[in-house]
Amino acid sequence: MISIALAGKPNAGKSTFYTAATMAEVDVANYPFTTIDANRGVSHARTDCPCLDREARCGNENCHDGKRYVPIELLDVAGLVPGAHEGKGLGNQFLDELTNADAILNVVDAAGETDAEGEPVDVGDHDPLEDVDFIEEEMDLWLAGIVDRNWESVERKSRSPDFDMDEALSDMLTGFGATQADVTACLRELEYSDDPIAWDDEDREALARLIRQRTKPIVVVANKVDLAPEENVERLLDLDKPVIPATAQGELALRRGADRGAIDYDPGDETFEILQEVPDEQRQLLDALRDTMAEWGGTGVQAALNYAVYDLLDQITAYPVQDASKWTDGQGNVLPDAHLLHRGSTPVDLAFQIHSDIGEGYLHAVDARSGRDVGEDYELDEGDVIKIVSTAK
Ligand SMILES: Nc1nc2c(ncn2[C@@H]2O[C@H](COP(=O)(O)OP(=O)(O)O)[C@@H](O)[C@H]2O)c(=O)[nH]1
Numbered sequence: 001m002i003s004i005a006l007a008g009k010p011n012a013g014k015s016t017f018y019t020a021a022t023m024a025e026v027d028v029a030n031y032p033f034t035t036i037d038a039n040r041g042v043s044h045a046r047t048d049c050p051c052l053d054r055e056a057r058c059g060n061e062n063c064h065d066g067k068r069y070v071p072i073e074l075l076d077v078a079g080l081v082p083g084a085h086e087g088k089g090l091g092n093q094f095l096d097e098l099t100n101a102d103a104i105l106n107v108v109d110a111a112g113e114t115d116a117e118g119e120p121v122d123v124g125d126h127d128p129l130e131d132v133d134f135i136e137e138e139m140d141l142w143l144a145g146i147v148d149r150n151w152e153s154v155e156r157k158s159r160s161p162d163f164d165m166d167e168a169l170s171d172m173l174t175g176f177g178a179t180q181a182d183v184t185a186c187l188r189e190l191e192y193s194d195d196p197i198a199w200d201d202e203d204r205e206a207l208a209r210l211i212r213q214r215t216k217p218i219v220v221v222a223n224k225v226d227l228a229p230e231e232n233v234e235r236l237l238d239l240d241k242p243v244i245p246a247t248a249q250g251e252l253a254l255r256r257g258a259d260r261g262a263i264d265y266d267p268g269d270e271t272f273e274i275l276q277e278v279p280d281e282q283r284q285l286l287d288a289l290r291d292t293m294a295e296w297g298g299t300g301v302q303a304a305l306n307y308a309v310y311d312l313l314d315q316i317t318a319y320p321v322q323d324a325s326k327w328t329d330g331q332g333n334v335l336p337d338a339h340l341l342h343r344g345s346t347p348v349d350l351a352f353q354i355h356s357d358i359g360e361g362y363l364h365a366v367d368a369r370s371g372r373d374v375g376e377d378y379e380l381d382e383g384d385v386i387k388i389v390s391t392a393k
């Protein structure tokens with residue numbers, strides 16, 4: 001499962017984002033509880049369900065009238081402060097938690113109501129632009145520290161006649177989620193000595209930065225836009241990096257309201273409807289939230305998750321079925337499963353993701369939209385419905 005981590009200084013709104021984003025109404029297959037442990041839960045990417053191209057909606061529990069929610073994992077990492085890689089504020093422990101993440105949501109308090117350490121100040125007193133880079137910097141330097149500490153093992157390996165730099169570095173970095181292909185691609189961008197003993201701190205840091213960029217891409221969540229001076233949000237949006245304006249608090253209010261049946265809202269909608277009488281005070285808050293959402297195109301919570309999954313991680317959604325004309329599994333469930341795969345994946349990759357036996361027994365695949373066979377090297381598209389024929393069941 002794709003795993004996304006929330007990082008940021010204390011009080012930026014990570015836990016609010018996490019609580020809102022993991023508040024699923026339904027259990028997820030294989031994940032009977034939406035919270036896996038205290039700070040690891042199930043959230044969703046949102047996409048158009050293929051059932052929109054059919055007469056009837058599929059009725060899957062993760063499909064709300066054609067809005068399809070695909071499970072991903074979300075991690076709420078405790079607050080980081082500048083200097084975390086040196087252990088400041090329990091930093092290393094929290095950085096270690098990021099190891100398992102495929103992408104990072106860097107939650108920034110765009111309202112500037114907290115200082116660099118996350119201590120409260122008056123709204124607008126702290127410049128949120130100062131908070132953007134440090135997460136990246138802390139992660140880079142933390143990884144550089146790991147590379148430094150493990151360099152001796154690379155040096156030791158280099159004494160063997162069949163020493164291979166790419167292989168030795170991938171062995172060291174695999175725990176960080178770097179494949180040999182990642183290492184090779186990063187080494188291509190560096191000038192380096194084939195003898196690890198000749199590497200200095202700067203060489204190792206340069207490698208760590210490239211590996212971090214490649215294996216832990218970051219999207220900035222400009223949070224608290226409901227409170228933020230508009231100028232702050234605009235300046236964040238002007239940065240040369242992906243930035244999504246958001247109000248985690250607004251999303252949480254809407255999800256709670258929807259849960260009670262008081263509000264009609266699906267995560268990622270640009271607006272909402274109030275279904276019940278609400279007290280004046282609450283209505284005013286909701287009206288203000290509606291204006292904020294109109295300005296920024298929604299609460300931004302779903303948009304940030306979707307950006308991480310579909311843009312940073314370049315995923316597509318594919319739907320395996322057993323019956324290519326009815327789009328059902330063996331029990332008659334329409335479009336029972338949605339799988340995220342890297343763009344460029346083939347039906348064979350999909351088969352392996354379903355189960356290694358299905359992958360090993362792979363015979364051929366059918367594009368259920370056209371009813372035609374597709375080749376082994378067919379590149380899956382977003383929303384593809386695929387029947388896989390395999391010797392394994
Ligand atoms: N105005 C506003 N406040 C928010 C928003 N998100 C979080 N907060 C508030 O910011 C404070 C810190 O939030 P929390 O989620 O605990 O931050 P964390 O330390 O990063 O996990 C709490 O008082 C939240 O209610 C938001 O979108 N808008």
Ligand SMILES: [Mg+2]
Pocket residue numbers: 014015016078079
């Ligand atoms: Mg928190």
